[in-house]
Amino acid sequence: MNPKIETKKLNLFYGNFHSLMDISISIPAQSITAIIGPSGCGKSTLLRCFNRMNELIPEVKIEGQILLDGEDIHKPGTNLIRLRRRVGMVFQRPNPFPLSIAENITYGLRVHGTPEGQKPADIVEKSLRGTLLWDEVKDNLNGPALALSAEQQQRLCISRVLAIEPEILLMDEPCSALDPIATDHIEDLMRDLAQKYTIIIVTHNMQQASRVSSYSAFMLMGELIEFGRTSRIFKNPGDTRTESYISGRYG
Amino acid sequence: MRKDKLVAALLQAIALSALAGLMIITVFIFKEGLPLIFRTGLKDFFFSADWEPGKGNFGIMSMIIGSLAVTLGAMLIGGTLGLGMAIVLTQFCPPKLASLIKPTIELLAGIPSVVYGFMGVVTLVPIIRNYLGGPGLSVLAASIVLGIMVLPTVTSISIDALKAVPRSYWEGSVALGATRWQTTHMLMLKAARSGIVAAIILGMGRALGETMAVIMVAGNALEVPGSVLDPVRTLTSNIALEMGYASGEHREALFATGVTLFAVIMIFNTIALSFARRTIRQGRGQ
Structure with missing residues (x-):
């Protein structure tokens, strides 16, 4: 199995704080990988390494390698803009821009340019259909995105990323601001999207990880404790720390 | 409690006096200025460039x-x-x-x-x-x-x-x-x-x-x-x-x-x- 993205001995420091320790993980393509672990274990930090968002924070130092399709994303001369196009991100709180619904979708096209032979209007429709939002908003494409419900906003944010045709979707607790029904809808959507995209989701919700993911990584205090098929990790964890976290003994 | 009320009343009076100051200035300026604007006529006041106070021309254009x-x-x-x-x-x-x-x-x-x-x-x-x-x-x-x-x-x-x-x-x-x-x-x-x-x-x-x-x-x-x-x-x-x-x-x-x-x-x-x-x-x- 060819990994879509992998890290080799990845270390990350915030100033003097050693946040990620020797993380080596290979994430398979076209599947959902969940990163679980207690708050502060570094799971969001790891996620933000994949599209190099950590570099926006001052005093962050990164060592080790991250390979996307075998190519080091920290290599000098790497096109950061292209990297962030290939590796899209959905945030914990829905963050649609204070623009219209259509403008939110076309934002990425204005950054990267509209692919030849395609019309922005078609991409708007396709991206919104991709998250099943189209039928709800098609008559109001020029209405403000901020007027949508929280779930619709999160769908819009996913559509916004789909519009620039990424290969990987990073999701940082994408359902934590949503109610259970909306969470259910987004999870269905994720299973759908995993046919085409490689999805990495950070979640503190163990049920969610076991429901949607094919692979799970358990992290604790900056270390990757265990990584493998979700069914195996949850039924037959190889490490006692994984076992006690999953059975709810701490976290 | 009585002291509280006294302080509240005093603070209110101070706050209102600032407002009153603004009101008095506004009323005064308008009372002094408006009659002349109407006597001169809006057109001759705003849209004429003749400002000769000695001759009674008050155009401020x-x-x-x-x-x-x-x-x-x-x-x-x-x-x-x-x-x-x-x-x-x-x-x-x-x-x-x-x-x-x-x-x-x-x-x-x-x-x-x-x-x-x-x-x-x-x-x-x-x-x-x-x-x-x-x-x-x-x-x-x-x-x-x-x-x-x-x-x-x-x-x-x-x-x-x-x-x-x-x-x-x-x-x-x-x-x-x-x-x-x-x-x-x-x-x-x-x-x-x-x-x-x-x-x-x-x-x-x-x-x-x-x-x-x-x-x-x-x-x-x-x-x-x-x-x-x-x-x-x-x-x-x-x-x-x-x-x-x-x-x-x-x-x-x-x-x-x-x-x-x-x-x-x-x-x-x-x-x-x-x-x-x-x-x-x-x-x-x-």
Whole structure:
């Protein structure tokens, strides 16, 4: 199995704080990988390494390698803009821009340019259909995105990323601001999207990880404790720390 | 408890007295100025450039144009610079440097206007006279001096507006691959739009109301300027220059000039406030 993205001995420091320790993980393509672990274990930090968002924070130092399709994303001369196009991100709180619904979708096209032979209007429709939002908003494409419900906003944010045709979707607790029904809808959507995209989701919700993911990584205090098929990790964890976290003994 | 009530009543009285002061000034200016405007006729007052108080001609058009020209010039210079600085300080410059530069710009507001005027006369006016022609005392000189004077207002309010934009917008944009500049002009400026408009309008109000520095560098000629190198007289300068020896109708006409100024600045401030309120509401995500 060819990994879509992998890290080799990845270390990350915030100033003097050693946040990620020797993380080596290979994430398979076209599947959902969940990163679980207690708050502060570094799971969001790891996620933000994949599209190099950590570099926006001052005093962050990164060592080790991250390979996307075998190519080091920290290599000098790497096109950061292209990297962030290939590796899209959905945030914990829905963050649609204070623009219209259509403008939110076309934002990425204005950054990267509209692919030849395609019309922005078609991409708007396709991206919104991709998250099943189209039928709800098609008559109001020029209405403000901020007027949508929280779930619709999160769908819009996913559509916004789909519009620039990424290969990987990073999701940082994408359902934590949503109610259970909306969470259910987004999870269905994720299973759908995993046919085409490689999805990495950070979640503190163990049920969610076991429901949607094919692979799970358990992290604790900056270390990757265990990584493998979700069914195996949850039924037959190889490490006692994984076992006690999953059975709810701490976290 | 009784003491509490006493203090509350006292504080209320103090608060109301500030309001009463404003009311009294407003009523007084309008009472002194309005009758003359109606006697002269709206057309002859606002749309005539004949200002000859001795002959009973009270047309303030050249001064209205003077004020507008100088204000517009000040905003072209100060508005552009101030917004530019706000963008650099919030989006591009390291936070530590920004926290050093912002108070420095705000310090500009503490310099007395007569000092700005003096600097203008001593340095700016000769440069304009020698290199661009004309008397030097001009629309251009006044615009540059006022442009610098409005910088602290425009910059610090624009900075606040840009800082009030939630960081999640910025992160979302950067994660989509946008550069800092794309994020700034495609998103941040739009999200902070109403606050920035408020900053510009408050700056305009300040430029329009400034008197001393303008008197010193604008030349104060009673004519409609033909170019930016011509001298002009503004509404505020007119009042300050002639108040000392005016009496009778002439004095009323100066109050009428004040009424005009008052109305324009009130309108500016009301617009600015309504924009500022909108920004605050947006900041709360409503």
